[in-house]
Amino acid sequence: MSIFSKLSFKDQAFKLRENAILDATTSILGSKGYDLMTMDDVANAVGISKPSLYKHFKSKEDLVGEALIRLIDGAIDFLAQLDDELPPFEKLKSLLEWALRVRLEGGMPFLPSTSNHVREMLMRNLKYITRVLKLNGQIEKLVLAAQKTGDLNPELPSDVILFSYYSRTCDPAVEYLQRFSKMDNEAIIQHMLQVALGGLTK
Amino acid sequence: MSIFSKLSFKDQAFKLRENAILDATTSILGSKGYDLMTMDDVANAVGISKPSLYKHFKSKEDLVGEALIRLIDGAIDFLAQLDDELPPFEKLKSLLEWALRVRLEGGMPFLPSTSNHVREMLMRNLKYITRVLKLNGQIEKLVLAAQKTGDLNPELPSDVILFSYYSRTCDPAVEYLQRFSKMDNEAIIQHMLQVALGGLTK
DNA sequence: AATTTCCGCTACTAATTAGTAGATATTATT
DNA sequence: AATAATATCTACTAATTAGTAGCGGAAATT
Numbered sequence: 391m392s393i394f395s396k397l398s399f400k401d402q403a404f405k406l407r408e409n410a411i412l413d414a415t416t417s418i419l420g421s422k423g424y425d426l427m428t429m430d431d432v433a434n435a436v437g438i439s440k441p442s443l444y445k446h447f448k449s450k451e452d453l454v455g456e457a458l459i460r461l462i463d464g465a466i467d468f469l470a471q472l473d474d475e476l477p478p479f480e481k482l483k484s485l486l487e488w489a490l491r492v493r494l495e496g497g498m499p500f501l502p503s504t505s506n507h508v509r510e511m512l513m514r515n516l517k518y519i520t521r522v523l524k525l526n527g528q529i530e531k532l533v534l535a536a537q538k539t540g541d542l543n544p545e546l547p548s549d550v551i552l553f554s555y556y557s558r559t560c561d562p563a564v565e566y567l568q569r570f571s572k573m574d575n576e577a578i579i580q581h582m583l584q585v586a587l588g589g590l591t592k
Numbered sequence: 593m594s595i596f597s598k599l600s601f602k603d604q605a606f607k608l609r610e611n612a613i614l615d616a617t618t619s620i621l622g623s624k625g626y627d628l629m630t631m632d633d634v635a636n637a638v639g640i641s642k643p644s645l646y647k648h649f650k651s652k653e654d655l656v657g658e659a660l661i662r663l664i665d666g667a668i669d670f671l672a673q674l675d676d677e678l679p680p681f682e683k684l685k686s687l688l689e690w691a692l693r694v695r696l697e698g699g700m701p702f703l704p705s706t707s708n709h710v711r712e713m714l715m716r717n718l719k720y721i722t723r724v725l726k727l728n729g730q731i732e733k734l735v736l737a738a739q740k741t742g743d744l745n746p747e748l749p750s751d752v753i754l755f756s757y758y759s760r761t762c763d764p765a766v767e768y769l770q771r772f773s774k775m776d777n778e779a780i781i782q783h784m785l786q787v788a789l790g791g792l793t794k
Numbered sequence: 795a796a797t798t799t800c801c802g803c804t805a806c807t808a809a810t811t812a813g814t815a816g817a818t819a820t821t822a823t824t
Numbered sequence: 825a826a827t828a829a830t831a832t833c834t835a836c837t838a839a840t841t842a843g844t845a846g847c848g849g850a851a852a853t854t
Binding site: 450 | 841842844845
């Protein structure tokens, strides 16, 4: 038992540091983006050396992939925790609200849209693809259901709705409002939701 | 006159090549983005050497700045050529339609939103800033006017409308639809317009 | 206390790429 | 035709950065 608990303790510390690394990665990705984020940036932010960083993640691509997987998992967990009785449209609205809040606070990047290079890299990451497909399947179902009830426009092709929905989670208007308007985060979220769902004409 | 015409001819050739360089830059920026675009890429695409490229533009930042300035000027020209009698809302709609079409055809990047690095670089480019402010002033006026007529939601803060409007010109949903749906470019444009203005709920 | 094991670090390599020096070809001038 | 001027290229430099070799020191074991 003493050996076991020691190992377990070491593993725990290891896991803890891994999380710290992913936190730092998420934040740096949010501010500098993939191409400008260096492995030294991440190592320095965590307070370890680069070779130690490579003990946890075998490459930059791997590291970024894991950070994004954690993000997707967060979205999946959020959906799972919602009241099952909630109408599909309300679930979609909550999820978008959650995504906007996470982004305004921690700086979630949602990179796939940003650069072809990053997108292609992620397409080669099977673990990432698996999670994305899982989340996408759930969201797709919600979209179709919300179109059936008429909460979402049934005349729009559902992939138009789906892709537009994803786009709103990384809408650059959020950053511009945060930087140039005097609104607080909650006001930004509410306005973004209103525009995303109801449009600009009202 | 012979000296003059010769100089003028040389200048013309120079200008012609400069345009070819800017075309190549725009296209490469659209596909690879700023960080991954190399000066060798551009030189090769045009069929000249890198030092020749530097005869036209003194740095990568300068080159990209000029490419974006040409883009902004295109938007300003488009607005100027519109029928003055057109209601503000229709002008905004036309301009967005134009921007989406340019992007679907040539691959306009509208980078500012993409990366902090690029945005900061552009903020130091006075010539670029001047054009952007000119265009922004015109769009801002149109937004306010369209809110007054009620075509755009008068209850939304006008900067929310303004930033959301800009965001739609670089909405990643466009690329996803182009890649994964069977729609043609015109159908994509019409759906994007509908979603941008009327939202997802109808 | 002596020895082994393992962890993390400093200091490197290799590859990429913005930008340039200086050689070479081409055109204009006498 | 010979020379001057200009344009373009090949081949470099310097800086950055992903990824690694191998050393030094701490902890565990005897």
